[in-house]
Amino acid sequence: MSYNISVKEFLEQVKSGNINMDDFFAKTNEEVERVNKKTNSFITTVQAKKPKTKSGKLFGLPVSIKDNICTKNIRTTAGSKILESYTPVFDATVTKKILDEGSTIVGKTAMDEFGFGTFSVNCAYKIPKNPWDLERSCGGSSGGSGAVVAATKIPNISIAESTGGSISCPASFTGTVGLTPTYGRVSRYGLVDYANSLDKIGVMAKRVWDAALGLSVIAGKDERDQTTVDKPNEDYTTFCNKDVRGMTIGVPQEYFGQGVNEKVANIVWDAISVLESLGCKYKEVSLPMTKYALYSYYIIAWSESSTNLAKYCGVRYGLQKNLEGNFNEYFSSVRADGFGEEAKRRILLGTYARMAGYRDQYYLKAMKVRRLVIEDFKKAFKKFDVLAAPTMPMVAPEFAEIKKLTPLQHYMSDILTVPANLAGIPHISVPCGFFLTMPVGLHLMGNHFDEGKIVQLAAAFERETKFTDRWAEV
Protein backbone atom coordinates (compact mmCIF):
# COMPACT_ATOMS: atom_id res chain seq x y z
CA MET A 1 0.00 0.00 0.00
CA SER A 2 1.22 3.50 -0.81
CA TYR A 3 1.13 5.98 2.01
CA ASN A 4 1.74 9.02 -0.14
CA ILE A 5 -1.30 10.84 1.25
CA SER A 6 -1.68 14.16 3.04
CA VAL A 7 -1.27 14.44 6.80
CA LYS A 8 -4.94 15.34 7.07
CA GLU A 9 -6.08 12.28 5.13
CA PHE A 10 -3.66 10.05 7.02
CA LEU A 11 -4.94 11.13 10.43
CA GLU A 12 -8.52 10.53 9.30
CA GLN A 13 -7.66 7.10 7.91
CA VAL A 14 -5.91 6.13 11.14
CA LYS A 15 -8.93 7.21 13.12
CA SER A 16 -11.22 5.11 10.94
CA GLY A 17 -8.92 2.13 11.44
CA ASN A 18 -8.06 1.87 7.74
CA ILE A 19 -4.32 1.82 8.27
CA ASN A 20 -2.29 -1.15 9.44
CA MET A 21 0.04 0.65 11.80
CA ASP A 22 2.72 -2.06 11.88
CA ASP A 23 2.96 -1.98 8.11
CA PHE A 24 2.91 1.81 8.12
CA PHE A 25 5.77 2.11 10.60
CA ALA A 26 7.83 -0.45 8.70
CA LYS A 27 7.34 1.54 5.48
CA THR A 28 8.12 4.74 7.37
CA ASN A 29 11.46 3.36 8.51
CA GLU A 30 12.34 2.31 4.97
CA GLU A 31 11.37 5.69 3.58
CA VAL A 32 13.35 7.57 6.22
CA GLU A 33 16.42 5.47 5.41
CA ARG A 34 15.97 6.05 1.68
CA VAL A 35 15.66 9.82 2.02
CA ASN A 36 18.50 10.05 4.51
CA LYS A 37 20.83 8.10 2.23
CA LYS A 38 20.17 10.51 -0.63
CA THR A 39 20.04 13.81 1.26
CA ASN A 40 21.91 13.39 4.62
CA SER A 41 18.88 14.99 6.24
CA PHE A 42 19.31 13.29 9.62
CA ILE A 43 22.08 13.38 12.20
CA THR A 44 20.39 10.52 14.05
CA THR A 45 17.55 8.33 12.78
CA VAL A 46 15.12 6.65 15.14
CA GLN A 47 12.89 3.65 14.40
CA ALA A 48 9.24 4.66 14.21
CA LYS A 49 7.20 2.77 16.76
CA LYS A 50 3.75 2.43 18.22
CA PRO A 51 2.80 5.56 20.22
CA LYS A 52 2.47 5.30 23.99
CA THR A 53 -0.93 6.94 23.89
CA LYS A 54 -4.12 5.43 22.45
CA SER A 55 -5.23 8.56 20.63
CA GLY A 56 -4.23 12.18 20.05
CA LYS A 57 -4.21 14.98 17.52
CA LEU A 58 -1.08 13.54 15.87
CA PHE A 59 -1.86 9.87 16.49
CA GLY A 60 0.49 7.69 14.44
CA LEU A 61 2.13 10.62 12.65
CA PRO A 62 5.91 10.44 12.04
CA VAL A 63 7.65 13.57 13.28
CA SER A 64 11.26 14.59 12.81
CA ILE A 65 12.84 17.04 15.25
CA LYS A 66 15.66 19.48 14.65
CA ASP A 67 18.72 18.28 16.50
CA ASN A 68 18.86 21.29 18.83
CA ILE A 69 15.66 20.23 20.61
CA CYS A 70 16.10 17.80 23.50
CA THR A 71 14.69 14.30 23.21
CA LYS A 72 14.94 11.97 26.19
CA ASN A 73 17.29 9.03 25.52
CA ILE A 74 17.87 10.20 21.92
CA ARG A 75 21.20 11.87 21.20
CA THR A 76 20.91 15.64 20.70
CA THR A 77 23.97 17.30 19.17
CA ALA A 78 22.72 20.71 17.95
CA GLY A 79 24.90 19.94 14.94
CA SER A 80 28.04 20.40 17.03
CA LYS A 81 30.96 18.13 17.77
CA ILE A 82 31.01 19.49 21.31
CA LEU A 83 27.66 17.72 21.94
CA GLU A 84 28.46 14.57 19.94
CA SER A 85 27.99 12.30 22.94
CA TYR A 86 25.13 14.20 24.60
CA THR A 87 21.97 12.22 25.34
CA PRO A 88 19.38 14.27 27.24
CA VAL A 89 17.75 12.78 30.32
CA PHE A 90 14.61 14.86 29.70
CA ASP A 91 12.26 15.90 26.90
CA ALA A 92 11.89 19.49 25.72
CA THR A 93 8.35 20.78 26.28
CA VAL A 94 7.60 20.58 22.55
CA THR A 95 8.89 16.99 22.41
CA LYS A 96 6.64 16.02 25.31
CA LYS A 97 3.68 17.73 23.65
CA ILE A 98 4.00 15.94 20.32
CA LEU A 99 4.51 12.58 22.05
CA ASP A 100 1.49 13.19 24.30
CA GLU A 101 -0.55 13.67 21.12
CA GLY A 102 0.48 10.26 19.82
CA SER A 103 3.17 11.01 17.25
CA THR A 104 6.29 8.90 16.73
CA ILE A 105 9.79 10.37 16.44
CA VAL A 106 11.71 9.28 13.33
CA GLY A 107 14.93 11.20 13.85
CA LYS A 108 16.89 14.33 14.61
CA THR A 109 17.46 16.56 11.61
CA ALA A 110 20.70 18.03 10.27
CA MET A 111 21.51 21.67 10.92
CA ASP A 112 24.26 24.26 10.99
CA GLU A 113 26.23 23.97 14.22
CA PHE A 114 24.01 25.55 16.92
CA GLY A 115 21.97 27.13 14.10
CA PHE A 116 24.85 29.30 12.92
CA GLY A 117 24.26 29.53 9.19
CA THR A 118 21.99 30.13 6.22
CA PHE A 119 22.92 27.14 4.06
CA SER A 120 23.45 24.18 6.45
CA VAL A 121 27.09 23.97 5.45
CA ASN A 122 28.52 24.91 8.87
CA CYS A 123 28.00 21.34 10.00
CA ALA A 124 30.08 19.06 12.21
CA TYR A 125 28.26 16.14 10.58
CA LYS A 126 27.21 15.42 6.98
CA ILE A 127 25.94 18.39 4.98
CA PRO A 128 22.26 17.94 4.02
CA LYS A 129 21.46 18.17 0.30
CA ASN A 130 18.51 19.75 -1.43
CA PRO A 131 16.11 17.07 -2.77
CA TRP A 132 15.30 19.29 -5.79
CA ASP A 133 18.97 19.31 -6.82
CA LEU A 134 21.54 17.43 -4.79
CA GLU A 135 24.28 19.90 -5.79
CA ARG A 136 22.42 22.65 -3.95
CA SER A 137 21.94 23.69 -0.34
CA CYS A 138 18.62 23.06 1.37
CA GLY A 139 19.01 26.26 3.35
CA GLY A 140 19.72 26.75 6.99
CA SER A 141 19.80 26.35 9.66
CA SER A 142 16.88 23.84 9.77
CA GLY A 143 18.12 22.37 6.48
CA GLY A 144 17.61 18.73 7.40
CA SER A 145 13.99 19.40 8.33
CA GLY A 146 13.41 21.00 4.92
CA ALA A 147 14.98 18.08 3.06
CA VAL A 148 13.01 15.46 5.02
CA VAL A 149 9.68 17.16 4.48
CA ALA A 150 10.35 17.86 0.79
CA ALA A 151 11.39 14.31 -0.11
CA THR A 152 9.67 11.89 2.28
CA LYS A 153 6.65 10.31 0.64
CA ILE A 154 4.84 9.40 3.79
CA PRO A 155 2.85 11.92 5.83
CA ASN A 156 5.07 13.69 8.36
CA ILE A 157 5.92 17.04 9.89
CA SER A 158 9.14 18.45 11.35
CA ILE A 159 9.63 20.47 14.49
CA ALA A 160 12.20 23.11 13.57
CA GLU A 161 13.57 26.31 15.09
CA SER A 162 14.33 29.81 13.87
CA THR A 163 16.55 32.51 15.32
CA GLY A 164 16.97 34.76 12.28
CA GLY A 165 15.19 32.87 9.50
CA SER A 166 16.15 29.24 10.06
CA ILE A 167 12.64 27.95 9.30
CA SER A 168 11.68 30.27 6.43
CA CYS A 169 14.97 29.94 4.55
CA PRO A 170 14.98 26.14 4.24
CA ALA A 171 11.23 26.17 3.55
CA SER A 172 11.83 28.54 0.64
CA PHE A 173 14.80 26.55 -0.71
CA THR A 174 13.09 23.14 -0.44
CA GLY A 175 9.60 24.14 -1.58
CA THR A 176 8.01 23.36 1.78
CA VAL A 177 5.90 25.31 4.25
CA GLY A 178 7.69 26.89 7.22
CA LEU A 179 5.70 28.45 10.05
CA THR A 180 7.52 30.54 12.64
CA PRO A 181 5.28 31.73 15.48
CA THR A 182 5.35 34.90 17.55
CA TYR A 183 8.25 35.00 20.01
CA GLY A 184 6.99 33.40 23.22
CA ARG A 185 4.11 31.49 21.62
CA VAL A 186 5.96 28.19 21.97
CA SER A 187 8.04 27.12 24.96
CA ARG A 188 11.81 27.06 24.50
CA TYR A 189 12.34 24.72 27.48
CA GLY A 190 14.71 22.02 26.28
CA LEU A 191 15.97 23.96 23.27
CA VAL A 192 19.75 24.19 22.96
CA ASP A 193 19.78 27.99 23.12
CA TYR A 194 21.29 30.07 20.36
CA ALA A 195 20.00 33.58 21.22
CA ASN A 196 17.34 33.64 23.90
CA SER A 197 15.60 36.84 22.84
CA LEU A 198 15.30 35.58 19.25
CA ASP A 199 14.81 31.78 19.33
CA LYS A 200 11.42 30.44 18.28
CA ILE A 201 10.42 26.81 17.80
CA GLY A 202 8.07 26.29 14.84
CA VAL A 203 6.96 23.75 12.26
CA MET A 204 8.00 22.70 8.77
CA ALA A 205 5.56 20.69 6.71
CA LYS A 206 4.43 19.74 3.25
CA ARG A 207 1.23 21.75 3.44
CA VAL A 208 -0.13 24.76 5.32
CA TRP A 209 -2.74 22.71 7.20
CA ASP A 210 -0.04 20.34 8.51
CA ALA A 211 2.06 23.23 9.82
CA ALA A 212 -1.01 24.84 11.41
CA LEU A 213 -1.83 21.55 13.16
CA GLY A 214 1.74 21.18 14.42
CA LEU A 215 1.72 24.70 15.85
CA SER A 216 -1.65 24.09 17.56
CA VAL A 217 -0.06 21.15 19.37
CA ILE A 218 3.23 22.76 20.47
CA ALA A 219 1.98 26.28 21.38
CA GLY A 220 1.08 27.39 24.87
CA LYS A 221 2.31 28.87 28.10
CA ASP A 222 4.90 26.88 29.98
CA GLU A 223 5.99 27.62 33.52
CA ARG A 224 9.43 26.32 32.56
CA ASP A 225 9.89 29.17 30.06
CA GLN A 226 9.15 32.56 31.60
CA THR A 227 9.03 34.24 28.20
CA THR A 228 6.06 32.18 26.99
CA VAL A 229 2.95 34.31 26.65
CA ASP A 230 -0.25 33.70 28.55
CA LYS A 231 -2.69 33.39 25.66
CA PRO A 232 -5.36 30.75 25.14
CA ASN A 233 -4.41 27.93 22.79
CA GLU A 234 -5.96 28.14 19.36
CA ASP A 235 -6.61 25.56 16.70
CA TYR A 236 -4.83 27.20 13.78
CA THR A 237 -6.20 24.67 11.28
CA THR A 238 -9.58 26.43 11.58
CA PHE A 239 -8.08 29.35 9.67
CA CYS A 240 -7.24 27.20 6.67
CA ASN A 241 -10.65 27.35 5.04
CA LYS A 242 -11.52 30.95 5.72
CA ASP A 243 -12.25 33.37 2.91
CA VAL A 244 -9.54 36.00 2.39
CA ARG A 245 -11.66 38.56 0.54
CA GLY A 246 -11.06 42.06 1.88
CA MET A 247 -7.77 41.23 3.59
CA THR A 248 -5.21 44.01 3.21
CA ILE A 249 -1.63 43.26 2.21
CA GLY A 250 1.36 45.56 2.47
CA VAL A 251 4.24 44.99 0.09
CA PRO A 252 7.45 46.42 1.57
CA GLN A 253 9.47 48.12 -1.20
CA GLU A 254 12.77 47.48 0.53
CA TYR A 255 12.26 43.69 0.12
CA PHE A 256 12.43 43.94 -3.67
CA GLY A 257 15.53 46.10 -3.91
CA GLN A 258 19.24 45.60 -4.23
CA GLY A 259 20.51 42.07 -3.81
CA VAL A 260 17.18 40.44 -4.63
CA ASN A 261 17.23 38.27 -7.74
CA GLU A 262 14.96 39.83 -10.37
CA LYS A 263 13.41 36.51 -11.40
CA VAL A 264 12.60 35.70 -7.80
CA ALA A 265 11.08 39.16 -7.32
CA ASN A 266 8.90 38.69 -10.43
CA ILE A 267 7.63 35.32 -9.25
CA VAL A 268 6.67 36.85 -5.91
CA TRP A 269 4.89 39.73 -7.66
CA ASP A 270 2.91 37.12 -9.60
CA ALA A 271 1.99 35.54 -6.28
CA ILE A 272 0.76 38.89 -5.00
CA SER A 273 -1.44 39.15 -8.12
CA VAL A 274 -2.92 35.76 -7.21
CA LEU A 275 -3.76 37.09 -3.75
CA GLU A 276 -5.36 40.11 -5.41
CA SER A 277 -7.45 37.82 -7.61
CA LEU A 278 -8.69 36.16 -4.41
CA GLY A 279 -10.11 39.49 -3.25
CA CYS A 280 -7.21 40.88 -1.20
CA LYS A 281 -6.15 44.48 -1.58
CA TYR A 282 -2.47 45.29 -1.70
CA LYS A 283 -0.44 48.45 -1.50
CA GLU A 284 3.27 49.17 -1.37
CA VAL A 285 4.69 50.31 1.93
CA SER A 286 8.09 51.47 3.13
CA LEU A 287 9.90 49.91 6.10
CA PRO A 288 12.88 52.28 6.30
CA MET A 289 14.70 50.35 9.05
CA THR A 290 15.01 47.21 6.90
CA LYS A 291 18.63 47.76 5.91
CA TYR A 292 19.72 48.24 9.53
CA ALA A 293 17.81 45.24 10.86
CA LEU A 294 20.49 42.84 9.64
CA TYR A 295 23.26 44.58 11.58
CA SER A 296 21.16 44.90 14.70
CA TYR A 297 20.17 41.24 14.46
CA TYR A 298 23.68 39.91 14.08
CA ILE A 299 25.10 41.91 16.95
CA ILE A 300 22.33 40.65 19.24
CA ALA A 301 22.65 37.09 17.94
CA TRP A 302 26.44 37.02 18.41
CA SER A 303 26.23 38.58 21.84
CA GLU A 304 23.61 36.20 23.13
CA SER A 305 25.18 33.14 21.54
CA SER A 306 28.61 33.92 22.95
CA THR A 307 27.12 33.93 26.45
CA ASN A 308 25.06 30.79 25.78
CA LEU A 309 28.06 28.86 24.53
CA ALA A 310 29.99 29.69 27.69
CA LYS A 311 28.44 26.65 29.36
CA TYR A 312 30.27 24.19 27.11
CA CYS A 313 33.35 23.60 29.18
CA GLY A 314 33.85 19.84 29.12
CA VAL A 315 32.79 19.01 32.66
CA ARG A 316 29.09 18.16 33.07
CA TYR A 317 28.24 16.99 29.54
CA GLY A 318 29.47 17.18 25.98
CA LEU A 319 33.05 16.80 24.78
CA GLN A 320 35.45 15.86 27.59
CA LYS A 321 39.21 15.51 27.75
CA ASN A 322 41.62 14.46 30.47
CA LEU A 323 41.47 17.01 33.27
CA GLU A 324 44.80 18.66 32.62
CA GLY A 325 45.97 22.14 33.48
CA ASN A 326 44.04 24.72 35.50
CA PHE A 327 40.39 25.44 34.74
CA ASN A 328 41.11 28.22 32.25
CA GLU A 329 43.53 26.05 30.30
CA TYR A 330 41.17 23.06 30.38
CA PHE A 331 38.06 25.00 29.27
CA SER A 332 39.96 26.83 26.50
CA SER A 333 41.35 23.59 25.15
CA VAL A 334 38.01 21.69 25.15
CA ARG A 335 36.30 24.62 23.43
CA ALA A 336 39.04 24.93 20.80
CA ASP A 337 38.57 21.24 19.91
CA GLY A 338 34.77 21.13 20.13
CA PHE A 339 33.56 24.24 18.33
CA GLY A 340 33.57 24.59 14.55
CA GLU A 341 34.85 27.61 12.66
CA GLU A 342 31.60 29.60 12.49
CA ALA A 343 30.88 29.01 16.17
CA LYS A 344 34.34 30.34 17.02
CA ARG A 345 33.82 33.37 14.80
CA ARG A 346 30.51 34.18 16.49
CA ILE A 347 31.89 33.67 19.98
CA LEU A 348 34.67 36.15 19.17
CA LEU A 349 32.34 38.70 17.57
CA GLY A 350 29.84 38.41 20.42
CA THR A 351 32.48 38.67 23.12
CA TYR A 352 33.92 41.72 21.38
CA ALA A 353 30.52 43.42 21.07
CA ARG A 354 29.85 42.99 24.79
CA MET A 355 33.33 43.93 25.97
CA ALA A 356 33.86 46.93 28.25
CA GLY A 357 34.31 49.99 26.06
CA TYR A 358 32.36 48.59 23.12
CA ARG A 359 29.10 47.54 24.76
CA ASP A 360 27.30 50.86 24.17
CA GLN A 361 28.48 51.13 20.58
CA TYR A 362 27.44 47.66 19.55
CA TYR A 363 25.21 45.76 21.94
CA LEU A 364 23.07 48.62 23.24
CA LYS A 365 22.95 50.32 19.85
CA ALA A 366 21.66 47.10 18.31
CA MET A 367 18.94 46.82 20.98
CA LYS A 368 17.83 50.38 20.24
CA VAL A 369 17.69 49.76 16.52
CA ARG A 370 15.61 46.67 17.26
CA ARG A 371 13.04 48.98 18.92
CA LEU A 372 12.87 51.03 15.69
CA VAL A 373 12.48 47.90 13.55
CA ILE A 374 9.55 46.80 15.74
CA GLU A 375 8.00 50.28 15.43
CA ASP A 376 8.31 50.08 11.62
CA PHE A 377 6.28 46.87 11.65
CA LYS A 378 3.74 48.14 14.18
CA LYS A 379 3.07 51.17 12.01
CA ALA A 380 2.57 48.98 8.95
CA PHE A 381 0.20 46.63 10.78
CA LYS A 382 -2.07 49.57 11.60
CA LYS A 383 -2.81 49.68 7.87
CA PHE A 384 -2.37 46.08 6.76
CA ASP A 385 -3.35 42.62 7.93
CA VAL A 386 -0.29 40.93 6.46
CA LEU A 387 2.97 41.90 4.75
CA ALA A 388 4.08 39.94 1.66
CA ALA A 389 7.60 39.64 0.23
CA PRO A 390 10.09 37.11 -1.13
CA THR A 391 11.29 34.78 1.63
CA MET A 392 14.86 34.63 0.34
CA PRO A 393 16.52 36.93 -2.22
CA MET A 394 17.54 33.92 -4.33
CA VAL A 395 16.79 30.27 -5.01
CA ALA A 396 18.91 27.64 -3.26
CA PRO A 397 22.53 28.22 -4.32
CA GLU A 398 24.94 25.48 -5.40
CA PHE A 399 27.49 24.32 -2.84
CA ALA A 400 30.26 25.51 -5.18
CA GLU A 401 28.83 29.05 -5.07
CA ILE A 402 28.51 29.01 -1.28
CA LYS A 403 32.19 28.08 -0.92
CA LYS A 404 33.15 31.40 -2.50
CA LEU A 405 31.20 33.54 0.00
CA THR A 406 33.00 35.54 2.69
CA PRO A 407 31.48 35.47 6.20
CA LEU A 408 30.01 38.93 5.55
CA GLN A 409 28.36 37.84 2.27
CA HIS A 410 27.04 34.79 4.07
CA TYR A 411 25.41 37.00 6.73
CA MET A 412 23.98 39.34 4.07
CA SER A 413 21.91 36.48 2.61
CA ASP A 414 19.58 36.84 5.59
CA ILE A 415 18.44 40.39 4.78
CA LEU A 416 14.81 39.43 4.11
CA THR A 417 14.19 36.99 6.97
CA VAL A 418 15.98 38.81 9.75
CA PRO A 419 13.61 41.78 10.32
CA ALA A 420 10.55 39.63 11.18
CA ASN A 421 12.69 37.47 13.46
CA LEU A 422 14.21 40.47 15.19
CA ALA A 423 10.73 41.88 15.84
CA GLY A 424 9.40 38.48 16.95
CA ILE A 425 6.42 38.64 14.58
CA PRO A 426 4.94 35.42 13.14
CA HIS A 427 5.75 34.53 9.55
CA ILE A 428 5.16 31.74 7.09
CA SER A 429 6.98 30.76 3.90
CA VAL A 430 4.85 29.03 1.29
CA PRO A 431 6.01 27.81 -2.15
CA CYS A 432 4.93 30.26 -4.86
CA GLY A 433 6.62 29.07 -8.03
CA PHE A 434 9.82 27.78 -9.56
CA PHE A 435 12.81 29.45 -11.14
CA LEU A 436 14.19 26.81 -13.50
CA THR A 437 13.98 23.70 -11.31
CA MET A 438 14.23 25.37 -7.94
CA PRO A 439 11.34 26.47 -5.69
CA VAL A 440 10.73 30.09 -4.66
CA GLY A 441 9.10 31.07 -1.36
CA LEU A 442 6.46 33.70 -0.64
CA HIS A 443 6.89 35.23 2.81
CA LEU A 444 3.79 36.32 4.70
CA MET A 445 4.39 38.24 7.91
CA GLY A 446 1.75 39.11 10.51
CA ASN A 447 1.48 41.24 13.62
CA HIS A 448 2.37 39.72 17.01
CA PHE A 449 -0.12 36.89 17.73
CA ASP A 450 -1.68 37.04 14.26
CA GLU A 451 -0.63 33.50 13.33
CA GLY A 452 -4.24 32.91 12.26
CA LYS A 453 -4.13 35.57 9.56
CA ILE A 454 -0.92 34.36 7.92
CA VAL A 455 -2.14 30.76 7.99
CA GLN A 456 -5.44 31.90 6.45
CA LEU A 457 -3.73 33.74 3.61
CA ALA A 458 -1.11 31.03 2.98
CA ALA A 459 -3.79 28.32 2.86
CA ALA A 460 -5.91 30.31 0.39
CA PHE A 461 -2.83 30.84 -1.80
CA GLU A 462 -1.95 27.15 -1.63
CA ARG A 463 -5.50 26.12 -2.58
CA GLU A 464 -5.43 28.39 -5.58
CA THR A 465 -1.93 27.59 -6.88
CA LYS A 466 -1.34 23.98 -5.71
CA PHE A 467 2.44 24.44 -5.65
CA THR A 468 2.61 22.35 -2.48
CA ASP A 469 1.30 19.34 -4.43
CA ARG A 470 4.64 19.05 -6.23
CA TRP A 471 7.28 16.65 -5.00
CA ALA A 472 11.03 16.63 -5.06
CA GLU A 473 12.07 13.26 -6.50
CA VAL A 474 15.15 11.67 -5.00
Place this chain on the structure above:
Amino acid sequence: MAEKIEEQTLKKVSGLARLNLTEEEMKKFTKQLQNVLDAFKSLNEVDTEKVEPAFHPLEIKNVFREDKTEPSITNEEALANTTHKEGKHFKGPRIV
Protein backbone atom coordinates in the same frame (compact mmCIF):
# COMPACT_ATOMS: atom_id res chain seq x y z
CA MET B 1 32.69 52.52 15.69
CA ALA B 2 34.89 49.77 14.27
CA GLU B 3 38.41 50.71 15.16
CA LYS B 4 41.25 48.77 13.66
CA ILE B 5 41.29 45.29 15.13
CA GLU B 6 44.78 44.11 15.97
CA GLU B 7 45.78 40.56 16.75
CA GLN B 8 46.39 41.91 20.23
CA THR B 9 42.68 42.75 20.58
CA LEU B 10 41.72 39.33 19.33
CA LYS B 11 44.05 37.70 21.86
CA LYS B 12 42.24 39.56 24.62
CA VAL B 13 38.82 38.59 23.23
CA SER B 14 39.71 34.92 22.84
CA GLY B 15 41.08 34.91 26.37
CA LEU B 16 37.82 36.32 27.72
CA ALA B 17 35.92 33.74 25.68
CA ARG B 18 38.13 30.87 26.96
CA LEU B 19 38.92 29.81 23.44
CA ASN B 20 42.39 28.77 22.29
CA LEU B 21 43.16 29.92 18.75
CA THR B 22 45.92 28.69 16.49
CA GLU B 23 48.24 31.22 14.81
CA GLU B 24 46.45 30.59 11.56
CA GLU B 25 42.98 31.12 13.09
CA MET B 26 44.22 34.28 14.75
CA LYS B 27 45.29 35.76 11.41
CA LYS B 28 42.16 34.70 9.57
CA PHE B 29 39.68 35.83 12.24
CA THR B 30 41.42 39.20 12.70
CA LYS B 31 40.88 39.98 9.04
CA GLN B 32 37.34 38.63 8.92
CA LEU B 33 36.24 40.44 12.07
CA GLN B 34 37.56 43.69 10.70
CA ASN B 35 35.69 43.13 7.46
CA VAL B 36 32.42 42.38 9.25
CA LEU B 37 32.66 45.19 11.78
CA ASP B 38 33.52 47.76 9.08
CA ALA B 39 30.27 46.91 7.33
CA PHE B 40 28.38 47.18 10.59
CA LYS B 41 29.52 50.80 10.93
CA SER B 42 26.43 51.88 9.06
CA LEU B 43 24.38 51.34 12.25
CA ASN B 44 25.82 54.73 13.25
CA GLU B 45 23.60 56.35 10.63
CA VAL B 46 20.56 55.60 12.78
CA ASP B 47 19.64 58.27 15.32
CA THR B 48 18.84 56.39 18.52
CA GLU B 49 19.33 59.18 21.00
CA LYS B 50 15.80 59.05 22.39
CA VAL B 51 15.22 55.35 21.81
CA GLU B 52 14.94 52.82 24.62
CA PRO B 53 16.70 49.51 23.95
CA ALA B 54 14.35 46.58 23.20
CA PHE B 55 15.89 43.63 25.02
CA HIS B 56 13.01 41.44 23.90
CA PRO B 57 10.71 41.62 20.88
CA LEU B 58 7.71 41.81 23.21
CA GLU B 59 7.52 43.56 26.54
CA ILE B 60 7.90 40.81 29.09
CA LYS B 61 7.47 40.87 32.83
CA ASN B 62 9.19 39.03 35.62
CA VAL B 63 7.43 35.81 36.49
CA PHE B 64 7.40 34.58 40.06
CA ARG B 65 6.44 31.33 41.65
CA GLU B 66 6.34 30.07 45.19
CA ASP B 67 9.71 29.05 46.52
CA LYS B 68 8.83 25.36 46.81
CA THR B 69 10.94 22.41 45.74
CA GLU B 70 9.53 20.04 43.18
CA PRO B 71 10.68 16.67 41.87
CA SER B 72 13.73 17.09 39.66
CA ILE B 73 16.14 14.83 37.82
CA THR B 74 17.98 12.34 40.00
CA ASN B 75 21.62 12.58 40.98
CA GLU B 76 22.38 9.67 38.65
CA GLU B 77 20.67 11.39 35.73
CA ALA B 78 22.56 14.61 36.40
CA LEU B 79 25.82 12.69 36.13
CA ALA B 80 24.74 10.54 33.19
CA ASN B 81 26.54 12.61 30.55
CA THR B 82 29.95 12.97 32.16
CA THR B 83 33.02 10.85 32.75
CA HIS B 84 34.27 13.46 35.22
CA LYS B 85 32.56 12.37 38.41
CA GLU B 86 33.42 11.06 41.81
CA GLY B 87 30.72 9.59 44.01
CA LYS B 88 27.72 11.85 43.70
CA HIS B 89 29.66 14.83 42.41
CA PHE B 90 31.09 16.35 39.26
CA LYS B 91 34.83 16.51 39.11
CA GLY B 92 36.32 19.66 37.61
CA PRO B 93 39.76 20.89 36.58
CA ARG B 94 42.21 22.42 39.03
CA ILE B 95 41.05 25.87 40.23
CA VAL B 96 44.42 27.17 41.47
